[in-house]
Amino acid sequence: xxxQDKITVITGAGKGIGRAAALAAxxxxxxxxxxxxxxxxxxxxxxxxxxxxGRAISLSRDLTCGEEVCSLVDTVLExxxxxxxxxxxxxxxxxxxxxxxxxxxxRLWEWSEGQWDQIIRTNLRIPxxxxxxxLPVMIRQGSGKVVSVSSRMGRIASQMGAYAxxxxxxxxxxxxxxxxxxxxxxxxxxxxxxxxxxxxxxxxNHSVGQDDVKMxxxxxxxxxxxxxxxxxxxxxxxxxxxxxxxx
Numbered sequence: 001x002x003x004q005d006k007i008t009v010i011t012g013a014g015k016g017i018g019r020a021a022a023l024a025a026x027x028x029x030x031x032x033x034x035x036x037x038x039x040x041x042x043x044x045x046x047x048x049x050x051x052x053x054g055r056a057i058s059l060s061r062d063l064t065c066g067e068e069v070c071s072l073v074d075t076v077l078e079x080x081x082x083x084x085x086x087x088x089x090x091x092x093x094x095x096x097x098x099x100x101x102x103x104x105x106x107r108l109w110e111w112s113e114g115q116w117d118q119i120i121r122t123n124l125r126i127p128x129x130x131x132x133x134x135l136p137v138m139i140r141q142g143s144g145k146v147v148s149v150s151s152r153m154g155r156i157a158s159q160m161g162a163y164a165x166x167x168x169x170x171x172x173x174x175x176x177x178x179x180x181x182x183x184x185x186x187x188x189x190x191x192x193x194x195x196x197x198x199x200x201x202x203x204x205n206h207s208v209g210q211d212d213v214k215m216x217x218x219x220x221x222x223x224x225x226x227x228x229x230x231x232x233x234x235x236x237x238x239x240x241x242x243x244x245x246x247x
Contacts, residue, residue: 002230004029007080009072011063011130012090014041016198017149019048020222021087026054028230030085033076034058063090063126066133073133082141085229086134088127088148088170093163094118106161116162123166124173131177135186144186147228148174149221150240152194167192171240178238187237189228193221194244216244 008025012018013034019041022032026049034045034056042058049056059075061068076083106115127148138144153160154167171190178188198218224241 001029003085003226006030006084006229007033007076007082008085008087008229009033009035009076009083009130009134010087010089011035011126012092012149013045013058014038015045017193017218017221018087018089019045020218021089021225022056023049023052023054024219024222024226025085025087025229026052026056028226030054031080032056033080035061035063035072036090037062063129064121066129069129069133073137077137083134083137084141084144086130086144086146087225088130088146090126091123091149091166093160094122106159108161111161119162120166123163124169127170128173131173135177135181138186139181139184142185144181144184145229146174146177146186146188147225148188148190149225150174150190150192152192152242152244155192155240155242174240175238182237187228187232187234189232189237190240191221191224191228192240192242193224220244 003025008030010018010022010025010032013022014036018036022034022045026032032049032054034042036042037060039058039060042060046056046058059072061072063069073083131146148170150170151167153164154171158164171192174188174190181188194216221243224243228241
């Protein structure tokens with residue numbers, strides 16, 4: 001129970017990696033604040049945690065909106081008085097971006113401005129806003145841990161355009177935040193998984209004709225996140241752990 005009573009905000013916790021991370025952190029004793037847009041998904045996550053003997057609440061928020069992130073922080077502080085951990089997991093690659101395309105690689109000059117902005121907003125603005133409003137809380141406390149979910153696509157030259165750019169931005173933002181918060185006793189790290197078996201990934205795989213692609217598990221990513229929260233040495237900050245890298 002290495003995270004006993006740690007107030008842990010996990011974004012995108014309604015399914016996939018976020019849900020797996022919430023379950024894994026709860027098993028280590030964390031009190032989970034599960035955040036996503038869809039309340040029904042959050043209800044399932046909370047029910048699973050509680051059935052496993054853990055503690056969790058849910059907060060439905062649109063995290064692309066700064067006011068709603070502020071509301072999230074205010075609600076958590078009102079209820080618990082502190083925020084010990086932030087897991088930045090919310091993001092994605094909406095299916096309307098790649099529907100009806102003959103190839104999955106959208107070349108830079110083929111992206112519309114609206115598509116580009118949508119991906120950056122979903123995958124880079126959300127973790128920025130969450131860190132913007134939660135890091136000051138941790139600074140006042142003199143402690144805290146942040147783990148953000150990047151992607152293999154953000155670590156290598158990739159055909160996925162804005163998504164790869166956003167996920168690469170998470171790695172750089174992680175290093176920047178680590179440098180700027182180290183003196184306050186805060187650790188900021190990231191994980192960069194390859195293709196992970198999640199509901200959204202399966203939809204994408206089918207749409208682009210790669211149903212048989214080999215995938216890692218959300219639980220393995222969650223275990224890496226929990227390692228960074230529980231067992232990573234204090235000096236380990238500003239790092240990104242690569243997962244499922246076979247090429």
